[in-house]
Amino acid sequence: MAYIVQKGLAALIVCMTLGFTPVSADETALELKPIQVSPHVYYFGGESSMASAANKGFMSNAGFVVTNEGVVVLDTLGTPALGQAMLAAIAKVTDQPVKRVIVSHYHADHIYGLQAFQNAGADIWAHANGQGYLHSDIAKERLEQRRADLAPWVDKNTRLVPADRWLDFADGKTISFTLGGMRFQIIDVSGAHSDDDIMMYVEEDKVLFAGDLYFTGRVPFVGDADSKAWMAALDSMLDVDPQIVIPGHGASSTNTQQDMALTRNYLEYLRKEMGAAVEDMIGFEEAYATTDWSQFASYPAFDDANRINAYGQYLVMERESLEGK
Numbered sequence: 170m171a172y173i174v175q176k177g178l179a180a181l182i183v184c185m186t187l188g189f190t191p192v193s194a195d196e197t198a199l200e201l202k203p204i205q206v207s208p209h210v211y212y213f214g215g216e217s218s219m220a221s222a223a224n225k226g227f228m229s230n231a232g233f234v235v236t237n238e239g240v241v242v243l244d245t246l247g248t249p250a251l252g253q254a255m256l257a258a259i260a261k262v263t264d265q266p267v268k269r270v271i272v273s274h275y276h277a278d279h280i281y282g283l284q285a286f287q288n289a290g291a292d293i294w295a296h297a298n299g300q301g302y303l304h305s306d307i308a309k310e311r312l313e314q315r316r317a318d319l320a321p322w323v324d325k326n327t328r329l330v331p332a333d334r335w336l337d338f339a340d341g342k343t344i345s346f347t348l349g350g351m352r353f354q355i356i357d358v359s360g361a362h363s364d365d366d367i368m369m370y371v372e373e374d375k376v377l378f379a380g381d382l383y384f385t386g387r388v389p390f391v392g393d394a395d396s397k398a399w400m401a402a403l404d405s406m407l408d409v410d411p412q413i414v415i416p417g418h419g420a421s422s423t424n425t426q427q428d429m430a431l432t433r434n435y436l437e438y439l440r441k442e443m444g445a446a447v448e449d450m451i452g453f454e455e456a457y458a459t460t461d462w463s464q465f466a467s468y469p470a471f472d473d474a475n476r477i478n479a480y481g482q483y484l485v486m487e488r489e490s491l492e493g494k
Contacts, residue, residue: 199225199254203262204421207374209235209351211262212415213246213255217387217469220247220278226319227251229278232378232415233259234371236349239268242291243369243378244417245282247315248322252282256289267291268348271355272332273380273417274363275299277311281323283330295332296357296365303329336367354409358382361402362394370409377411383432385419387469393481396436397494403433435465439482447486456483 203211212232216224226247233255234241240259245252259267270286272295273279283293302308308329315323336344338357345354352372359366362381369378381389382402391399407414407425414425422428446456457479465471 199227199250201251201254201258203233203258206413206415206421207371207376210371210374210376210413210415211235212378212421213258214420215246215278215418217419219470219473220315220319222319222322225251226278226281226315226322229418230415231255231279231282233267234351234353234374234376235263235265236351237265238349239265241348241353241369242267242270242286243415244273244279244380245270245286247278247281248319249282249284249327250322252285255282256285265349269294271295271367271369271378272299272365273368273378274366275302275308276363276381277315279381279417280330281315281327284328287330292334293330293332294334294336294355296359296367297335297337298359298365299332300335301364303331356409358402358406360395361399362389362391366402368406370411375410375412377406377409377414379406379414379416381417382406383416383429385416385422385428386431387419388435388465388471388474388478389418389432390470390474391436391439391478391481393484396440396482396485397489400433400436403429431468438465439478440486443479443483444486444489447483447490453480453483 201213203213205211212230214230215228218224218228220226220228229247231244231246267286267289270291270293342357343354354370356368358368366380368380414422442460462475
């Protein structure tokens, strides 16, 4: 397991810094252990499950890149305590400050750690489309749900943090920047998993942070995402020819075509089965009950996500049918 509970005064200090009251000092400080995949790139690998009090919300990935002029971070995990633990872990690797945080997309399991990085003075960048989610009722409802289900890791003082710079890709699909002599590409893949998906490519190390474009070794969360656009994004995600890909969930990959097959096959199956039900005017309950899910049932997160995914894609296929797509 990638985290351990620490004891003592440090736990209380972390909680006071983040602005929430601990249940006990033993339950509030986490230690994360980064996995190094290249000379400059590290990531934190969450569990292959849905967020829960048992896993303390640690069920997604985040990473960082060390340059000689500062650190670039991709995502901040799903609680303020995890964000603070990321900062502590980065400080053990390098004395360089965290200069910039890139948000792969505004979903709860990737952003609730932002407030720790904001407090540390990092500059936060995200896709301009993330503003739509940030100010939506869905975002507010999800925060309330997480406050109930992930206490004390998410509580009344956990807040949604906006970007300092909202990235506009109107003039192209890529925004590049350089830090410490290292070149980074931020790649727009919005409309795939969410309205504001971006990937980050580290040119010198040939490492691609893919966000939630695909999930290694577990069923993805799909919901009512545009699965057609998602599959098109999978077709083009390797255009930068990375040697290593770090997904939003699951282990890093050096054999990405094989590892992304689960996500691709799952999306194709959802579209085929739910699309056939819509075409035959079969209601969702009957369609779900009569579909053979056995090829995916043994994967992590299936029990939690599959019915939600199937219903979301049933609605997507209804919409595509009405629009004549």
